[in-house]
Amino acid sequence: MxxxxxxxxxxxxxxxxxxxxxxxxxxxxxxxxxxxxxxxxxxxxxxxxxxxxxxxxxxxxxxxxxxxxxxxxxxxxxxxxxxxxxxxxHGLVKGEVRIGIPSMLGSYYFPPLLMGFKAQHPGIRLTVVEAGARRLQRMIAAGELDLGVVIDDEQSQPMERRHLTREEMVVCVPREHVFAERNSVSAEEFFQEPLVLFQDGYFHREFVDALSRQTGLTANVAFQSNLIPLTKAIVRQGFGITTFLRRVVDEPGLAAVSFDEPAWLDLSLAWAKDAYLSRAESAFVEYVIAHREVL
Missing domain, CATH: 1.10.10.10 (Winged helix-like DNA-binding domain superfamily/Winged helix DNA-binding domain)
Structure with missing residues (x-):
């Protein structure tokens, strides 16, 4: 018919x-x-x-x-x-891999992997999109991205995943702050400080919001910015404190301090469930997994 x-x-x-x-x-x-x-x-x-x-x-x-x-x-x-x-x-390979990466990961974790893959596969174009973790999941589900780095938690959508790394979320303070020489900071102490936070939709903000719900404490949000250099500058000048993945706190004027109950995030490379991966996409997944020790 x-x-x-x-x-x-x-x-x-x-x-x-x-x-x-x-x-x-x-x-x-x-x-x-x-x-x-x-x-x-x-x-x-x-x-x-x-x-x-x-x-x-x-x-x-x-x-x-x-x-x-x-x-x-x-x-x-x-x-x-x-x-x-x-x-x-017929031997033709899709010439582009579209990957979504949250800003902290794109700036501090993925450049060596992206450059290494490009060196091995110069004919494949990499398109990197920076966005919040939840938006990246929606874009993958809608077919707007081939792959993305996501946080493994109970809010995550069903996807195919390959574990990448585990990283600690720490309190980021200026060097002269009273917390700077401490071994750890409690959630109660953290929420007593003015905070510099990302906007909704980023895992940085979701982490703080989840901590707020768990403790019943309200965040005192002094600044909102998705720009890591600006957030660092605000913290460095003493106008607030924030949380970052430990590796992001990488300059002399800032200190990284663990929470008294250390907070760990599991990060995975993900794509839509049951999606067909092209040779280029499969090659990228295989390369990242084989070289994830650089993360």
Missing amino acids: ALPFDLRALRVFVTVADRAGFSAAARDLHVAQSAVSQTIANLERQLELTLLHRHERRISLTPEGGELYVHARELLERAESTHLAMREL
Whole structure:
């Protein structure tokens, strides 16, 4: 039995839904807006369903359109994986690996791995995206990233994972701070200080929020910044303290002090569950795991 639509029509439909409009979708697809409109009209006629609400300034999915969207995304992703697999049977390798890395890891942990992989595979382009840990998980699930470094905890989404390293979260204070010569700091003492924290969505902030919930103590947030050099400068000048992975506290003006119950984070390289990894992506995973002792 013939299907009522083809993959091209589904791609147009998904793009219209993602971009919430015909004009934006047409620009993304490099076709005329009239062609996009006609494709959607034909699809609705063939299915005998209304898929989109046409508002004055935007487009939204009907319930039926929402159901089709879920299946259409899955079909398109499977088609792309199939196409890639067939290309690789002819010896062609996907030329790009898109990897997401939280900022602390990207700046202090991954440069040697990225440069080492590039030296071995100069023909493969590496695209590195910095974002918060939770956003990276969403991007991997949506197919916007091939791989990402994630925190292993109970909030993590189901993914394929390869363990990378275990690292301690420490209190970061200026050298002249009363905590600087201590062996450890309690959560109660930490929360009595003005804090310099990342914004929501970063594992740095999630760590502090989780500690707050566990202790019933409220964080005194003096500054919010996702910029590590700025955060360090604020701490160094004595306007607050923060937490970092121990390796990040790497300059003379700052001191790293453990919590009295040492806080450890397990970090993994992850990709979407049941996803097809290209040769380039598989090579990157194998390289990172083989050289993770540099982390």
